Amino acid sequence: MATLIFNGSLTQFTNGQTECEVHAKNIKSLLGEIREKFPRLSPLIESEGFAIAIDGEIFQDIWFAPISDSSEVHLIPPIGGG
């Protein structure tokens, strides 16, 4: 199972939990799993449009990036530029 890691202020919405194991094989199913496991986090993700980093590679608004059993997954704010 992949490891989902919560950084900084996100732990306010996960009852202090800093990481958990997830079954998801892609980002779409990961978001569904987060919705189930951490219902207080879900509205924040939807309003703020978080990006997902899988093994260091950042995916923005992409649902079908694969997540492997050994993956380390982070939720981070979306990144743009000037």
Add this chain to the structure above:
Amino acid sequence: MNDMTQTNLQKDLKIVGTRPLRPDGADKVTGRALFGADKSLPNMLVGRVLRSPHAHAKIISIDTKAAEALPGVKAVITSKDFQDLPSEFVPAGEMMVNFKDMTRNIMAREKVLYEGHTVAAVAAINDAIAEEAMALIKVEYELLPHVMDVEEAEKPNAPLLHDDMITIGVEPAPKKPSNVAKRVEFGFGDLDKGFKEADLIIEKKFSTQPVHQGYIEPHACLASVSEDGQGELWVTTQGPFVVRNFCSKILGMSTSQIRVTASEIGGGFGGKTVIYLEPLALALSRKACRPVKMVMSRQEVLMASGPTSGAKIWVKIGVKKDGRITAGDAVLKFQAGAFQGSPIGPGAMCAFAPYEMTNVRVVGYDIVVNRPKVAAYRAPGGPISEYAVESVMDEIAQKLNLDPLELRLKNAAKEGTQAPYGPKLGPIGMIETLEAAKAHPHYSAPLGPNQGRGVASGFWFNIGGETCTSININEDGTVGLTLGTPDIGGSRASMAMMAAEELGVPMSTIRPIIGDTSSLGFNFLTGGSRVTFSSGMAVVESVREIIVELRKRAAQLWDVSIEKVEWVSGHARLVGSENPKSLSLRELAEAAGKTGGPIVGGASINATGAGPSLATHIVDVEVDPETGRTTVLRYTAIQDAGKAIHPSYVEGQMQGGAVQGIGWALNEEYVYDDNGKLLNPGFLDYRVPVCSDVPMIDTVIVEVPNPKHPYGVRGVGETPIVPPLAAVSNAVSRATNIRFNELPLSPPRVLAAIESR
């Protein structure tokens, strides 16, 4: 998602990495290029904006009857001409924007929130009549107290800009509204333990001013909506598709009803990723049934567009005697302007990103104030937070008697380092830029009296995003390449170079153009240093697709399977034949009708795999002890580009970013009076650097390839504005032996510090 596993990192390149002339060069130097204000249509009207004279006030009433009755006035619009939109966040530039806020920023509804906020707009047959009409519009205001500073705005009794603003990111959510729109926090490790381990701790407060992107070309557009509701928009913008989507949402039109064509652009730097005049021009044109041109004055640009955030920053760093960082902590308070959405997220993520940290925390606040809503500006947020951290790093180096580059090398982030925002970094060039700086003759050159040398490093992520291109093989074998990302920094050249390299033909046979929004699928905007990376990937994929088609056509002609045909140097060749056969691109193009019709291709991707770019800058300054004036004597910018497709344009980005950063460090600031009125809305008083203010900016391109791009590209436009703020400040501090922690380092500020020493 894209899979560009076939890379050219090891290939012997013929075109990529060279310095050909840009395809748009002749038009630019002869004045033929058409910018935002350069287009006209028959029966065109002039659009003008009536702006708020107050920093904060309720709109009691707006009476437009007299203006509408004035002969020559063809349309007047107010907020009543725009539907109110519910709160809905969408990505724009560096941040999410909220349509509820956007519709209020383009035209004030209940309140005006900053001087220059749009209240009404007029379309008339000429400028004089439009001006007269604006004077006839009666707006009744009820003045409200205003707030300009983040630390004042966060106080419980501060004037409230939005009575429904509940701070996001705090759990449990506050019960009362405030001006604090959002709180973010990143970090890991044990700060207490880290600071206990430290031999030296430095803790400092910093402040930076909001600065404008300073593009030479003001916002300008020409809209034409016909009687059947079809709209055309010619506009100077970094993102025609984004403009189309925002305008259609605000005006209640479908996206297919608006065709947006991006003009040539006279600078954007992030400031042209949002909309101001565009929906107004479309709404006026729709009402008047005539084309409407709108062009901002410089005063309007400075009063009502951009800038990036001003900020208050607190930084604390602990180190061992040998310079190894044991802990880093920071609090950032960013001005959002009148509506939420400062670059606080990326600012907080970047603060300590050049370094390998074991104990780190960054807390950030997005705070609304009675100033224009901020817009993206190169590496949004990064220059501000990294300025504070890099200033403390310099002071640490001085206190420990360490070389500032050695201090950074001891702590440099590298592949596998966990970034302060969480994920582990891929291959990056922080160490390589530091080593290049150490080896540069600039770093060991002697300094004179009143002179100081500063160094600083900088980090920016770079991004990918939705991108598509199309490619056509013309009947004579030349190539048409259509791109959806406006060319701001020479991207038509770099796209043509990658296409030519892949196809094995001279670059001169490729004609790259920027398509309008009806000629391609959606493209995210030009920003985030994404174009050479993302559009480059789409171009490479398009060409590879078309090469497959060309091999197929040749196989047909030779009556063999496609596997028997290879593509080499612009020719189809029969593999393993005793009689070598070859067909050129031109021969295949001429036979296209007989082999199945026009040869076209395209690619549509959501590009991922952007690699961060790091930079280290060295600057020498001389400070006049009698006037406090700082002269930049020598400047060297060193940056990891991954791969420089066209080195001249990479160097241009590095030089431009450095000069903008020098302006941020030394001169640029908004001056408001006690009523929140801007006192310096012009380039005479809002002082951006000109050629005579800066030396030639020397550049060193470092190339640590990004393995996720077929040519190793990282993107270069954002990072070079990050290091200059701290590099210049550190140089001034070393020249004067006074530590400065406020920007800009204008002569009065520096002189006051020298005199109070």
